[in-house]
Amino acid sequence: MDSLQLSALPYLTHTQKAALKKGNVQTVAELLLVSPQDLGRKCRISPLEAKSIFNTVCQNNAPQIRSLADVEDDQEQVCSTGDGHLDAALGGGLRTGMVWEVCGQSAAGKTQMALQLSLFVQVPVSLGGLLGSACYITISSKLPTGRILQIVDAHPQLSPELCGLENINTIKSPNIPILIHILSKILPDLITAKANDPDSKPVRLVVIDALAELFRSDDKTTTSTLVDRSQNIVEISTLLHSLASTYNLAILVLNEVSDVFGHGEQETGPGDLSYKQQSRWFGSADSVPGEGSKEAALGLVWANQINVRIMFSRTGRRRYLEDSLVHSKRRKTDGAHPIPDTEPDDGATLIRRMSVVFSSVAPPCSVDYIVTAAGVSVLADDEAPLAPEDSFFPSTQEEAREDAPASIASQVAPLDVGLAEHDAQSQTLDTTPPEDEEWENYWNTDDIPEEMYNSMV
Structure with a gap:
């Protein structure tokens, strides 16, 4: 209907x-x-x-009552991300019929996630994909085709026989009117043409990278500009939901973040919550230190238009991981696409944080992940870090004293080598060996006659 x-x-x-x-x-x-x-x-x-x-x-066009047998074919489909732990955090994977948002800082891995999904949507259903194609809408950047080919070559579940560039359609939208035209005219025509062509894969994923770039402006912010912005956001979201429900698509929108500044509590009436108090529930995450200093762009209007909000954060933390976790199945040797996030000097790998802020299909959660040549990979809890030899942390739990206070390692999940060492330098820790402590007490308490010193000279 x-x-x-x-x-x-x-x-x-x-x-x-x-x-x-x-x-x-x-x-x-x-x-x-x-x-x-x-x-x-x-x-x-x-x-x-x-x-x-x-x-x-x-x-x-009043809705008619139907039996479950009649609506069986209308059920949503789920596309795997290629990582089992990431799928579990998202409620099974990326579901169709919904508008998903991934927000985060620059270089947090948002585009890596989108490219990874653009490939896995092409994989057969038996392998976790949707046997479809993707439409990738860029705003100001170019689609990194070299990185796409690297993921295909590096990920153990992908191969050129299963996916490739031929099933990723891309178009650029430099302004809001063009994006509205794409969503209302060009994209429906493409979806219909793909569906009617038996030799091509139907469109199952639409990516917008990144929506907030369309709303950057140097003009003075006024009531009129805010109203126009809200109307544009609502119109774009209406088109996205229409596409998702009509054609059973998964819509993935990449978004930016802005800094959160503390200006004190806003004055509110009795029983009322200020915007700052409310926004922490839908605009940001706070699972690790520093993550709550960023919130998703486009404000409350856009937050009401999406089904799922996922936040990617750069934590500045590092871990020493096994080589098999960092590198892919086929290591690049030509240097054309170096494996990201690995420092050549000490081998420590950058750790990022993914948080599901809100979702209609999964509970809020947070996991650590790394970006490798194969894409985004979540670090499981059982993947213990390899601490350096001169670490002041006990290697096993038995070696720690039961009456000792919780170490910094227990306060950072998972162990963050860089951050923990920095905190250790900034905090006062009792690192005096027991033997030295006894001698110190001896010299402080025992009264030695001065004649003894004179006789020893």
């Missing part, structure tokens, strides 16, 4: 159909996902006429 063309509905007049066509409202789903007020603005008609069209369509 939602995919019915409005031009084919017999109960709409010719004038009403012409107005809907002028506003580029083509299907019942597109009509029902906008309010009568927005419909009137898009179609350049009065609010009364827009409400009349809206009511007429709703009355003639």
Whole structure:
């Protein structure tokens, strides 16, 4: 019903159909996902006429009760990320029919995640994929095809026979009107053409990298600009949800983050919560120190439009990992695509943090991950770090004194070599050996006659 063309509905007049066509409202789903007020603005008609069209369509398209056997084919599908621990954190993987957001700092691994999913969506269903293709919409950057080929070559579950560049369609959208045109016209046409072509894979994933770049402006912020921005966000999200539900797609939107500044508590009425108090529940994560200093861009309006928010964070932490965990199945030797996140001097690997801020299919959680030649890989809890030999931490739990306070290692999950060493230097630790402590007490307590010193000279 939602995919019915409005031009084919017999109960709409010719004038009403012409107005809907002028506003580029083509299907019942597109009509029902906008309010009568927005419909009137898009179609350049009065609010009364827009409400009349809206009511007429709703009355003639009332939902019908169906049995579960009839809706079995409409169930959502799940695409694996290629990492079992990451799939578990996301509730099984990336589900279709939803709008997913991955936000984070620059170089946190957002694009790596998107590229990885663009490949795994092509994999057969029996191997965790959707046997489909991806549409990758870029805003200001270029699609890194070299990195895509590196992931194909390095990941143990991928191969050129299963996935490749031929099933990733890309288009650039430098501004908001072009993005709206892509989502409302170009993308539906591409999806329909792919679905009707037996020799091509249907589109199952749409990526936008990165949405917040469209809303950067040097203009002065006013009430008018904020209203326009909110309207654009709602229109874009409406198109995304329409695509996701109509064609059973997984929509992945990459977003940026902004700094959180503490300006004190805002004055609120009795029982009310300030925006700062509320935003920590939907805009940021706080599982490790420093993660809560960033929050997702585009504000509360955009947060209400997405089903899942995932935050990627750069922690500045490092761990000494086994070589098999850092390197891929086939190591690059030509130097064209060096394995990221590995320092050549000491071999410590950069650790990043992924947090599910909110989700309609999975509980909030946080895991550590690294970015290798094979893509994003979560560090399991049983992958113990390899501490340096001169570490002041006990190698086993039995070696630690039972009455000793919790070490820094127990306060950082998982063990962060760089951060722990830094904290150790900034804190006062009792590192005096027991023997030295006894001698120190001896010289402080025993009264030795001065004549003894004189006789020894």
